[in-house]
Amino acid sequence: MKIYLNESACISPENTFDEVFLKGERVVQTTQNVHAVEPAYKPFIPLNVLRRMGKTSRMGIATGLKVYQESNIEFDAIINGSTYGSNAESFKFLDQIFKFDEGAMTPTNFVQSTTNIVASQLALMTNNYNYNSTNSSKAHSFENCLHEASMLLKNELANNVLVGAVDEISVYTYHLFSILKWVREDAVTPKNAILNKGAGFVSGEGAAFFHLSKFPISNDSVEISYFKTFSNLNSSDLKSALKKLPFQPDLILSPKNGDNDTDEFIDSFMSDLNNIPSINFKKYFGEFPTVSGLSVWLGQKILQKGLTELDEVKWNKIPKHILIVNHFVTNQTSFILLSCQ
Amino acid sequence: MSFSRVFITGMGAISSLGEGVSENFEKFKLRQKGIKKAQLIDSRLKEEFLFAEIPLTNEELKIRINEDVPSHFARTTLLGILAAKEAIKSANINRSDLDGIIMGCTVSAMCETENLYKNAQGIDNGSPFCDSYDIGSSAMEISSFLGGLPFQNTINTACSSSANAIAQGMMMIRCGEANKILVGGSDALSKYTINGFNSMMLLSADFCKPFQQNRDGINLGEAAAFFILESEESLGGKIPLAEIVGFGNTNDSFHPTSISDNGEGPFKAMNNALKLAGIQSKDISYINAHGTGTENNDMAEAEALKRIFSTVPPFSSTKLYTGHTLGAAGALEAVFSVEMILNNCIVGDDDFSQIDSSIQLVPTKSEHNKSLNYVMSNSFGFGGNCTSLIFKNVKS
Numbered sequence: 001m002k003i004y005l006n007e008s009a010c011i012s013p014e015n016t017f018d019e020v021f022l023k024g025e026r027v028v029q030t031t032q033n034v035h036a037v038e039p040a041y042k043p044f045i046p047l048n049v050l051r052r053m054g055k056t057s058r059m060g061i062a063t064g065l066k067v068y069q070e071s072n073i074e075f076d077a078i079i080n081g082s083t084y085g086s087n088a089e090s091f092k093f094l095d096q097i098f099k100f101d102e103g104a105m106t107p108t109n110f111v112q113s114t115t116n117i118v119a120s121q122l123a124l125m126t127n128n129y130n131y132n133s134t135n136s137s138k139a140h141s142f143e144n145c146l147h148e149a150s151m152l153l154k155n156e157l158a159n160n161v162l163v164g165a166v167d168e169i170s171v172y173t174y175h176l177f178s179i180l181k182w183v184r185e186d187a188v189t190p191k192n193a194i195l196n197k198g199a200g201f202v203s204g205e206g207a208a209f210f211h212l213s214k215f216p217i218s219n220d221s222v223e224i225s226y227f228k229t230f231s232n233l234n235s236s237d238l239k240s241a242l243k244k245l246p247f248q249p250d251l252i253l254s255p256k257n258g259d260n261d262t263d264e265f266i267d268s269f270m271s272d273l274n275n276i277p278s279i280n281f282k283k284y285f286g287e288f289p290t291v292s293g294l295s296v297w298l299g300q301k302i303l304q305k306g307l308t309e310l311d312e313v314k315w316n317k318i319p320k321h322i323l324i325v326n327h328f329v330t331n332q333t334s335f336i337l338l339s340c341q
Numbered sequence: 342m343s344f345s346r347v348f349i350t351g352m353g354a355i356s357s358l359g360e361g362v363s364e365n366f367e368k369f370k371l372r373q374k375g376i377k378k379a380q381l382i383d384s385r386l387k388e389e390f391l392f393a394e395i396p397l398t399n400e401e402l403k404i405r406i407n408e409d410v411p412s413h414f415a416r417t418t419l420l421g422i423l424a425a426k427e428a429i430k431s432a433n434i435n436r437s438d439l440d441g442i443i444m445g446c447t448v449s450a451m452c453e454t455e456n457l458y459k460n461a462q463g464i465d466n467g468s469p470f471c472d473s474y475d476i477g478s479s480a481m482e483i484s485s486f487l488g489g490l491p492f493q494n495t496i497n498t499a500c501s502s503s504a505n506a507i508a509q510g511m512m513m514i515r516c517g518e519a520n521k522i523l524v525g526g527s528d529a530l531s532k533y534t535i536n537g538f539n540s541m542m543l544l545s546a547d548f549c550k551p552f553q554q555n556r557d558g559i560n561l562g563e564a565a566a567f568f569i570l571e572s573e574e575s576l577g578g579k580i581p582l583a584e585i586v587g588f589g590n591t592n593d594s595f596h597p598t599s600i601s602d603n604g605e606g607p608f609k610a611m612n613n614a615l616k617l618a619g620i621q622s623k624d625i626s627y628i629n630a631h632g633t634g635t636e637n638n639d640m641a642e643a644e645a646l647k648r649i650f651s652t653v654p655p656f657s658s659t660k661l662y663t664g665h666t667l668g669a670a671g672a673l674e675a676v677f678s679v680e681m682i683l684n685n686c687i688v689g690d691d692d693f694s695q696i697d698s699s700i701q702l703v704p705t706k707s708e709h710n711k712s713l714n715y716v717m718s719n720s721f722g723f724g725g726n727c728t729s730l731i732f733k734n735v736k737s
Contacts, residue, residue, distance in 0.1 A: 078592070083475050085497075090451075090533075094458050097536045102385050110537035111597050111723070115447075115476050115497040120724025123592035129609055132592035132726055133505060136495045137477040144494045148509060154516040156342065157617075172461035179460060179471045231481075232489055330472070 001154055003146075004213045004221040005338070009066035010297040011036050011059045012206035012285045013190075017066075021284070022301055024311075032187050033169045033203045034286040044069075045125075052108055056086040059207035060118035060166035061125065067162060068126050071211040076158035077131035078119050079148050081141035081165035083289040085115035088170040118166060131158065139328030140229045141165055142293040143336070146212070147227075153214045164209030165293035169286075177203060182329055184258065191283040193258030201257040201329070204286015208293035210300075216341055222300045225321070226337035238269035238333055245337055249323035251302065251315055252278035253295050257287045259329070266327055273323075277315040281324075292326040292334055299324050299338045344515045348581035348735070351432025351569035353424035353525075354676045356663050357393035357562055360405070361427055366680045369662055369688055372707070376548055376560045376664050383455065384532045390544040393562025393664025394530055395420070410486070413469040415450035418482045420565035420669075421527035425483055428523065432569035433579070439569075440519035441492025443509050444480035445502025445526030447668035449473065449495075452531035479527060490523070497668065499722030500631075501590075502526055503566070504671025504730055508588035510570045520575040525567030528668040535561055541598065549634030549665070551658035552643065552704055554695040556634045562664025566672035583679045584733040586620070586715070589613025593725030599637045604645030606727035607631075607719065611649050614717065614729040622650045625731075626713040627687050627705070629678045631721045632658025633665050638721065643700040655705030657689040671720035675730060678716045682734045685712050712737065 010016040013034035014027050027037055041050050041058055044065040050058060060080060068075070093109035111117075116134040123132050131152065135144040142165035152158035177183045184193055184200040193202045213221070226246050230238060252273060256263045257280075281295040299322040302310070306318040324336040354361065357375025358368045368375075379392040402419040403410050406426070410419065421444065429436060450473035451457055457474050459465035472478070477495040484490040492513075496505045503526025510524035528534075538544050538561060545558035570585065591613060593606025600606060615622060631642055646653050659677045666673055681687055689705040696703060714737045721727045 083477065085476065091461050093537065093540075094454070094461070094533065097454070097532065098458055102532070102536055102539075105536060105540040107537070107540035107598075110540055113537075114499055114723055116499055116722070116724040116726055117597070119498075120592060120597065120726060123594045123725060124597070127594055129591050129594050129605065131590045132498070132724075133509075133590065134497050135477075136475060136497055137493055138475060138481065140493070141477065147492075147494075151509065151512040151516065151518065154342075154518070155344070155512050157512075175461050175463035176471050176474070178463070179466050229492075231484075231493065 003150055003153065003224045004216045005224060005300050006211040006213055006217045006221050007067045007070040008210045008297050008300055009063040010208040010294055011038065011063055012294050013037060013204050014284045022305065028189060030187055030189055032183060033174060034190055036205050052112065054086040054089040054112050055168040056166050057112060057117050057121060060164065061121050063207045063209040064122045064162060064164055065125060067209045067211050073160055075128060075130065075160050075162040077152055077161040078122050078128060079133045079145045079161060079163050080119040081135045081145040081290055082115055083136055083138050083141050083167050084173055086113045086117055087173055088168060089113035091172040138330050139289040139326065139332040140334060142290045143227060143229045143334045149212050159214045161212045162209060163212045164207060165290035166207035167205055167288045167290045169203045169205045169288065190286045194256055194280050194283050197258050197260050197263060199260060201259050201287035204288050204291065206285055206294050208297045220304050221341060222303050223339045223341060224336065225339040228335050230333040232331050233333060235265060235268040239272060247321040247337060247339060249276060249321045251319040251322045252276050253281045253299055253322060253324040254278040255282060255325050255327045256280045257282045262329060277313055279310055279313050289328055295324045296336060303338055303340050345517060345572040347511045347514045347585045348571050348576060349568050349583045349585060349679060350571045350579055350581050351428040352582065352676050352679065353427025354566040354673060355395060355420055355423050356564035356666065356673055357395055358663055362676060369677060372688060372691060374548065374662050382530045384535050386535050386539055390546050391548065391560050392530060393560050395563055413473050414482050415470055415473055416452050416529035417446065417449055417527050418479045420529060421479055421483045422486055424525060424565035424567040425523055428567040428569050434521060434569060436487045438521050439490050440522050441490050442480050442484050442523045443494045443506040445496050445506040445668045445671060446476055446479050446528060447497055447499060447502055448528050448531045448534055449476050449479045451533050452529040454532035498726035499724055500667055500670055501720035501722040501726045501728040502668040504720035504728040505590060507568065507672060507675060507730060508590055508728060511585050511588060514570055514572045520572045522570050523567055524570055525672040526669040527565035528563060528666060530561060530563040543635055545634060549660055551632030551634045551660060552639045552697060552700060552702060553693060554697040556639060558635055559633045560664035562666040564663060564666035564669040564673045566669055566676045581735055583682055584735055586733045587614040587618030587731035589729045591727050593727055595725055598723050600641035600721060602641060604641040606725050607642055607645035607721055608648050610727040610729040611645065614731050618731045620715060625654050625715050625717050627716050628654055628656035629674050629716060629718040630656045630658045631719040632660055634660065640700060643702045653702060655687055657704035661690055674718050678718045678732050682713045682716055682732060685710055687711055
């Protein structure tokens, strides 16, 4: 069974929502985390609703609604993936609990903090009564949404699914990442972090949504020709898993993030693919568990626009198959292969 | 394309009623309540409201697990492990036979609310839970405890989370993606959730009274329940406990925290479940209602029931006995649904006293020697996430 990607939207630390990123415009951030470039939300979200929304909600809902507006169909299902949900809202509510010693509190932060807020608000804002779900599985949260969508297709319960993923970095996740010794302590851009390796990563944030379909909607539809997730696999097992791809890719989106140990591991299992041109997508988006959603947007756009270069990386021919590899510090790996029709 | 039938071959449960499916069902059949004044939970609201707490400390849970457990496994994971182990044992399979785990959850290690607060403020670096607060952690921890399962996923659709985990497992087996899968849910009581529900004034100081005129809120509880789902071909000679024949997952598309007056989402969820099962509404023998005991839910659910069923079949809410166990509720109530099928009985609401004049429906009293063909189980959550499941008696 085939799966296709159609309309899509992406918010990231680069100008991806209006796509000037694809024309070469770059945003430079030298903070310890790179923050999303948030668009003007007004065309998508009414101001009175926007005021109550946390960042996760607004990024996820705006990208989802953009895809909805451009697709102009009633989706059979809406599925979102998020690792940390609206964590800033959770922590605001937590703050109330301890500040007021479990006294009278306003419920807004609690309501906004539920992980399913993005998928359910998308249903509410598009009058959609159909299948609705939210998955969370650290660095497989987005991939598990692709899986759930493919299950709906295979079970003949859906033809068109709105699928996406979103995560935000807050001061709170930053503290947790610091305790876990995941973050890079010296302020560097994600790009410089990859060039000048060290300990830890530069965290990022963002959202990506897609119209996923059972049949191609147009000549621009890109096929997801293969995807698979792996947990706790060693280098040689991942190496053999890479041999099972149905097509040899002509471009790779690589998950290196500048952390010494992570990049060494990635190099070890990807060494057979060294002759294929590759782009480090985390130099644009930073590192976070659902960044693979953003990388799929990037891969889809490269295929659709027939790009033959991105910054310093050039490849000779218009690519037909792009392999996206993701690997996160939780030892979760995924392969997603995108192909032209 | 032809689809596989999907069978339940193992179950495990732990709730405020007891440890294990049989203790849970024995007490349930006697209509005992696990709802009382909470002892263990760190919240001053335990003085004010009733909860359905499992009367075992985390250390006692670890002793019952009786295997090595890492220090970063929070209460949600510990409860989940106990239910998962029981389900695997009762299905008589090996851990390594499993194709994956799908779990419904809404708190994960956020039940360590005080630790979470300190860690997130950057005040305290000492807690082992820093990589366990995200919703997906518990399922991954249970998977690693079981030796590492190929597929791991967590669904958070609020109070319908574990019903949707069962539905996702059903889809995987139905289309041939999996043969044996562990599905269910786990949620521990947490200061975070208790205060969340209190901020919305949804907690009751008394026993919850689903569908009654004087209902005034829910009793929050904790539980874990897991199932082994197997495909027809994976059964071998084994006789399954029940078959799962339908699910409906819809969104009410109305409001973030309340259900529409005509219960459109619940109506569509039940309707879709009937459609997938290929049966008619009159075929349903009993409905395990969501029935939280809040003004809004019970009214909307009753309205949806009246719209679907020309004569509403016997229905009741098992939350009377276990409280509302949030992410675990759909799975725990599915365990009671299957046990009622296996034991030819309905455990209803025998003490129901005050009809709500605007609902005009009375939950069923308990019935013995009652053969049940199809049982429907409803779970509705915040965000309008509505799910209905249908279980079939394999002897009928």
